[in-house]
Amino acid sequence: MPDQLEMLRRITDDPSLSSAQKARALSLAAENMLPYPALDAETAKALDARVICDMFEGHAPYKPRYVLPDYAVVLTKGSDWLELPVPQDLDEALNTLMIAYHHVPSVTGMPVYIGKLDDLLLPFCTGVSDDDIYRKIKLFWRYIDRVLPDAFLHANIGPTDNRVARTILRVDAELKQIAPNLTLLYDPATSGDALLSQATGNIVECSKPHVANHPLHAATFDARGYGIVSCYNALPIAGGASTLTRINLKEVALRARDTRHFFTEVLPHYADLAFRLMRARIDYLFNHSGFFDSFLVTEGWIERDRFTAMYGIFAMAEAVDVLQAKAGQTGRYGHDAAANALGHRISRALSDLVQAQPMENVWRGRAMLHAQAGLSTDTGLTPGVRIPYGTEPDPVAHVQALAPHHAYYPSGISEILTLDETIKANPLAVFQLCKGALASGFREFTANVASNDLVRVTGYMIRLSDVAKHNAQKGSRTNTTGLGAEAAAKTAILQHQPRVMGQEFVAGHRQ
Secondary structure, eight states: HHHHHHHHHHHHTOOOOSSSHHHHHHHHHHHHOOOOOOOHHHHHHHHHHHSSTTOOOSSSSSSSSSEEEETHHHHHHTTTTBBBOOOOOOHHHHHHHHHHHHTTOOOSOSSSSEEEEEHHHGGTTTOOOOOHHHHHHHHHHHHHHHHHOOTTOOEESSSSSOOHHHHHHHHHHHHHHHHHEOOOOOOTTEEEEEEHHHHHHHHHHHHHOEEHHHHHHHSSSTTTEEEEEETTTEEETTEEEEEEEEEEHHHHHHHOSSHHIIIIIIIIHHHHHHHHHHHHHHHHHHTTOOOGGGGHHHSSSGGGEEEEEEEEEEEEHHHHHHHHHHOOOOOOTTTTTHOOOHHHHHHHHHHHHHHTOOTTSGGGGGGGEOOOOOOOTTTOOOOOOOOOOOOOOOOOHHHHHGGGGGGGOOTOOOOEEEEEEGGGGGGGGHHHHHHHHHHHOOOOEEETTTSSSOOOOSSSSHHHHHHHHHTTTTTOOOOOOOHHHHHHHHGGGGGHHHHHHHHSSSSHHTO
């Protein structure tokens, strides 16, 4: 107890935290004083060694990790619980959403999904001028960043080209905020080159938005649809993800005698332990927490049976290099055809393991494989299936090395292509690279421009100027600046190799 009290005191006395940030940290500390959901000894040992990981979600899963309400419900029916009438115009629709967001939980304590905003708002835009839409959305955008200052909070637009989507892109490029994160759901059959060109122009300006391969994602989900949330996670609308557990593939590889031993014994063993961990957390959420008795369910914002479980992996690059060394091979992940093929084989094996395991209280009865984007404490480990920071090849080779992985990760996978600032003189190159990557099978296209203040860390956004203030003990109003600062200090997130695109049109011609 003295150690716990000291931890609480450190939080309350931390000058770099705001009052709201202290309250959040204190609530997490209190939750983690509770007993962990019951685990068998073998699973607990693997968790303690962090071969498997619970993402530090907390000892009492009293809410899902990610919640994706169908906000169309509250916009068309209002809410008895919140005493909200059905909105009649754009002002009332925006006000309804602003209120609704405060009642949507997630692992961060804030919503991670604020809706497919163009679909939600277009019905209220009849008779509203473009100038008024711009003014109202700009105020709405500023509200989100100032009142819900968390870069895991995510908005979607597309796949149609419409004036709300275009206005959101215009506002996002002007304000350059860390919140909300933003994804364009891109469909070459319906989005059009003009909308994609505006989006890739935004990437040059502010490293946003993500561009999601809508046909690939839509084929994975059902007619109710999906949303991209948090970093780049694809999940069912009106549901979400109960939990995200992950496997450290490097640690698994270190425990294998050779590649055969890795595939036949060691990987299946730790994969099973990760399932045990996942089941324990889901059981607590569904059978003990009472979460699914909330108004979110009774009013139809979410449905109990639309929550999946995210089966995450990371450190693919390090695992491949460990197995290559054990086999006496010198080729390295991201640069050698045999090493890359080994990585693709691991992804296929993981997909088979996940599909072979039935799960209770999980959408469609199976977990969804996820290339997890890392934690700020992952020293010496590369997120998901990415190529280690600072060793990235040219953008086209980068895409070619990683594209085959994307078929295996339906709940989210993304790379970060870091481009030299000279790209600002030729934004068409980003447009071509994006189209080429999506045509090659990428589920998500994401890029940073090296000279921008607003940069993507693993999926969420930080401003480098905010990190500098945080490091000078001046604090930050945004919840994710501290995570970004820690990641910069402990991992290599700021050591991406900026690439000059000397053959900008190669990717586009390979469609």
